[in-house]
Amino acid sequence: MSSQPPIPAPTLLVIDDERQIRRLLRVTLEGGGYQVREAENGTLGLQEIAHAAPDGIILDLGLPDLDGTEIIRRLREWSHVPVLVLSVRETEDDKIAALDAGADDYLTKPFGGRELLARVRAILRRMPAANEPAVVRIGDLEVDLAARQVRRAGQEVHLTAKEYAMLRLLVQHRGKVVTHRQILRELWGPAAEERTDYLRVHMTHLRQKLEAEPASPRHLKTDPGIGYRLVAEG
Known part of the structure; x- marks a missing residue:
């Protein structure tokens, strides 16, 4: 009897302009069993989401070309892919704006690796069965x-x-x-x-x-x- 092919690991897209943060996230997420893709700005991030269809997004708000909240708003016009905001912004207003725009969770920098992985697991559990095609x-x-x-x-x-x-x-x-x-x-x-x-x-x-x-x-x-x-x- 032939064995079933292994289920591929979920893919996460990291959108962050800081190379060091992307490197840290890659190490943490790959250590947690995820595949990782990267984008260094919002425009590239939206293109990557449209063409690669990741299972989840980890998004910085302070990007050089588009504010992260605007990216979430644009994304929610056509996709329900889970989004975890990871940002140095820690005011209540910033958190409310991101969540109201459609983010699924919000974590401030600096962050602990175990908490990050737990939050990723949580947003992926809420993932809808299918996202809208781009x-x-x-x-x-x-x-x-x-x-x-x-x-x-x-x-x-x-x-x-x-x-x-x-x-x-x-x-x-x-x-x-x-x-x-x-x-x-x-x-x-x-x-x-x-x-x-x-x-x-x-x-x-x-x-x-x-x-x-x-x-x-x-x-x-x-x-x-x-x-x-x-x-x-x-």
């Missing part, structure tokens, strides 16, 4: 949620911030109806929940940019009086 393809549309880019038939399409936010929301709930109220609340806030005219304008623009026949859309569907759906085929 790139979603529907027909000839390609939405790169990590890079915030949209392509149609291989050509990049330029969307406004609100158009992209509306499309992203539909991508995240693709195949399901997203109500007018939900879209308005997410994009404009609770005070705009009755302004369906906002939606009609932005949906018209999205269809003009993304549909071959905007008047007969294949992917951006209307459920009259309810909301919109993004579907694979018309």
Whole structure:
């Protein structure tokens, strides 16, 4: 009887601009049985997450290009991968901001190796069954949620911030109806929940940019009086 192949060790991505800290984390984490990848800034970190799909992230907040809290916010637009913040910032406000942005745990530097490993084990236990893919393809549309880019038939399409936010929301709930109220609340806030005219304008623009026949859309569907759906085929 053939033996089962060994289960690969979870992979952790360390995003930290200090080489010494990355070296220390690699030694500690590999000693705990994990595979380790590294990124020295936030831009490289987001690219690594999108392409390597690590099982967990250890993130410094004080990066040279992007604040760690902004990285978490961007990441949570398309992924639920567990994030442990590891930072010298120790004020309550910093911790609240990171956790509210979507971090799963927060540990201050300097740290103990045993506590770090225990916290990593804890966030990995809460890991969802599957993360959202970084790139979603529907027909000839390609939405790169990590890079915030949209392509149609291989050509990049330029969307406004609100158009992209509306499309992203539909991508995240693709195949399901997203109500007018939900879209308005997410994009404009609770005070705009009755302004369906906002939606009609932005949906018209999205269809003009993304549909071959905007008047007969294949992917951006209307459920009259309810909301919109993004579907694979018309």
